Amino acid sequence: xxxxxxxxxxxxxxxxxxxxxxxxxxxxxxxxxxxxxxxxxxxxxxxxxxxxxxxxxxxxxxxxxxxxxxxxxxxxxxxxxxxxxxxxxxxxxxxxxxxxxxxxxxxxxxxxxxxxxxxxxxxxxxxxxxxxxxxxxxxxxxxxxxxxxxxxxxxxxxxxxxxxxxxxxxxxxxxxxxxxxxxxxxxxxxxxxxxxxxxxxxxxxxxxxxxx
Amino acid sequence: xxxxxxxxxxxxxxxxxxxxxxxxxxxxxxxxxxxxxxxxxxxxxxxxxxxxxxxxxxxxxxxxxxxxxxxxxxxxxxxxxxxxxxxxxxxxxxxxxxxxxxxxxxxxxxxxxxxxxxxxxxxxxxxxxxxxxxxxxxxxxxxxxxxxxxxxxxxxxxxxxxxxxxxxxxxxxxxxxxxxxxxxxxxxxxxxxxxxxxxxxxxxxxxxxxxxxxxxxxxxxxxxxxxxxxxxxxxxxxxxxxxxxxxxxxxxxxxxxxxxxxxxxxxxxxxxxxxxxxxxxxxxxxxxxxxxxxxxx
Numbered sequence: 001x002x003x004x005x006x007x008x009x010x011x012x013x014x015x016x017x018x019x020x021x022x023x024x025x026x027x028x029x030x031x032x033x034x035x036x037x038x039x040x041x042x043x044x045x046x047x048x049x050x051x052x053x054x055x056x057x058x059x060x061x062x063x064x065x066x067x068x069x070x071x072x073x074x075x076x077x078x079x080x081x082x083x084x085x086x087x088x089x090x091x092x093x094x095x096x097x098x099x100x101x102x103x104x105x106x107x108x109x110x111x112x113x114x115x116x117x118x119x120x121x122x123x124x125x126x127x128x129x130x131x132x133x134x135x136x137x138x139x140x141x142x143x144x145x146x147x148x149x150x151x152x153x154x155x156x157x158x159x160x161x162x163x164x165x166x167x168x169x170x171x172x173x174x175x176x177x178x179x180x181x182x183x184x185x186x187x188x189x190x191x192x193x194x195x196x197x198x199x200x201x202x203x204x205x206x207x208x209x210x211x212x
Numbered sequence: 213x214x215x216x217x218x219x220x221x222x223x224x225x226x227x228x229x230x231x232x233x234x235x236x237x238x239x240x241x242x243x244x245x246x247x248x249x250x251x252x253x254x255x256x257x258x259x260x261x262x263x264x265x266x267x268x269x270x271x272x273x274x275x276x277x278x279x280x281x282x283x284x285x286x287x288x289x290x291x292x293x294x295x296x297x298x299x300x301x302x303x304x305x306x307x308x309x310x311x312x313x314x315x316x317x318x319x320x321x322x323x324x325x326x327x328x329x330x331x332x333x334x335x336x337x338x339x340x341x342x343x344x345x346x347x348x349x350x351x352x353x354x355x356x357x358x359x360x361x362x363x364x365x366x367x368x369x370x371x372x373x374x375x376x377x378x379x380x381x382x383x384x385x386x387x388x389x390x391x392x393x394x395x396x397x398x399x400x401x402x403x404x405x406x407x408x409x410x411x412x413x414x415x416x417x418x419x420x421x422x423x424x425x426x427x428x429x430x431x432x433x434x435x436x437x438x439x440x441x442x443x444x445x446x447x448x449x450x451x452x453x454x455x456x457x458x459x460x461x462x463x464x465x466x467x468x469x470x471x472x473x474x475x476x477x478x479x480x481x482x483x484x485x486x487x488x489x490x491x492x493x494x495x496x497x498x499x500x501x502x503x504x505x506x507x508x509x
Contacts (some may be wrong), residue, residue: 026283032474034280037280038280041276042272042276045247045272045275046264049262049268049272051262053261054258057261058262058263060404061401062402064274064275065402067275068278069278070274071275071276075279080312083280100261104405106402110403135252137256137257138257140253140254141249141253141254144250162219162223163219163251163254166227166259167223168220169220170220185218187219191219192247194247194250195246195247195250198250199246207249207253208246211243211246211249
């Protein structure tokens with residue numbers, strides 16, 4: 001009986017939702033109700049900001065600009081919302097894609113201008129260099145972000161949703177509108193790449209030896 | 213039913229309590245699985261980076277105000293209207309093209325009628341125009357080509373501008389206008405080179421004191437200087453506030469913030485009162501009221 005259930009069936013908390021409390025608000029906003037749109041933006045704004053900070057870095061000087069870009073994209077994408085996920089998850093996905101694109105753009109611009117990637121360097125060194133205990137965390141975060149830049153988009157999105165935003169695999173499947181097995185497979189490849197990068201990074205030698 | 217993967221357990225453990233069995237499985241995975249261990253390093257670190265900060269309410273209010281600005285909302289034309297606009301534009305282009313072709317045809321016909329001998333002459337072979345890349349920079353340009361624009365003077369941000377903001381001067385080619393300087397400064401700021409951006413904002417204030425970029429540049433400088441040179445930040449905000457206009461609300465907010473950090477409660481309160489009185493609908497006023505309600509200020 002369980003086998004007959006389609007794998008795409010999302011878990012109760014993340015699937016298509018008649019119980020999504022933001023859905024009426026979203027519908028009103030789509031119909032042109034500016035007050036509803038304002039309320040909706042106020043509600044999802046903190047989530048958007050959180051996504052942006054996780055993707056580009058909490059103290060990145062562009063947080064506000066990128067968050068605004070995400071909000072604009074969200075408002076524009078709302079017209080295409082078909083109720084396949086919750087509004088919060090929809091906003092998170094739009095924000096994630098926009099922020100990842102912004103990060104890729106910035107890195108490409110820096111490469112084109114021959115500039116070092118200062119942000120990433122700052123994350124692990126500098127005046128406020130973290131104590132040893134924090135180095136592994138920061139380097140791991142840096143590796144995850146770099147992988148999200150480098151992997152093919154579907155894998156990068158799955159990795160970011162799971163490892164960066166902390167969604168479970170079934171939530172990732174619901175957010176992406178992809179079968180759970182597909183997400184599992186994408187994540188398997190992405191996480192293997194993460195492990196390979198960690199093994200090759202001398203800054204994580206202690207962590208790796210600890211595991212061995 | 214398959215058991216949840218360890219990384220799933222890790223994700224769930226960040227927001228809810230796991231069952232003892234799940235917790236035991238997660239602990240075991242943390243001992244032997246590098247991918248779980250890596251994720252256990254990543255997620256808490258990112259939670260720390262993305263936690264709510266003081267000023268987030270204001271930041272979000274600013275973003276919402278910009279996103280909901282009437283000009284931006286009006287750009288969100290429904291797809292049908294956009295399609296109709298595109299059809300109309302295409303029709304207009306075709307119509308113009310047709311009219312132009314007809315006009316050229318008539319002109320050609322008239323010229324042919326006026327001087328048939330002329331049209332019988334073989335046309336001289338047109339010399340190919342030299343590629344712009346290979347044009348000599350100064351002398352003897354063909355008359356139909358515009359002369360090279362005068363080369364801008366070498367760009368050297370005044371040392372005093374750099375000294376004033378306490379940041380190194382940026383390496384850059386010569387900016388040709390206030391707008392160019394402003395754009396370049398914004399770009400540097402976006403690249404995380406706030407100090408260099410501040411030097412360019414200062415330079416803009418020095419060289420183009422009457423340009424329309426002065427107000428936003430002063431605000432950007434105020435924000436940059438707020439933490440390190442609050443008195444100078446206050447001066448920038450005061451100048452914007454005195455100029456009036458749409459930026460006054462943000463300037464009053466800045467005055468209130470800086471004065472408060474300097475321990476000048478009276479000035480801070482006066483600026484806030486002015487903000488609430490003059491801009492009751494601005495996002496700053498909204499946040500100011502909310503803070504007052506929650507006793508945060």
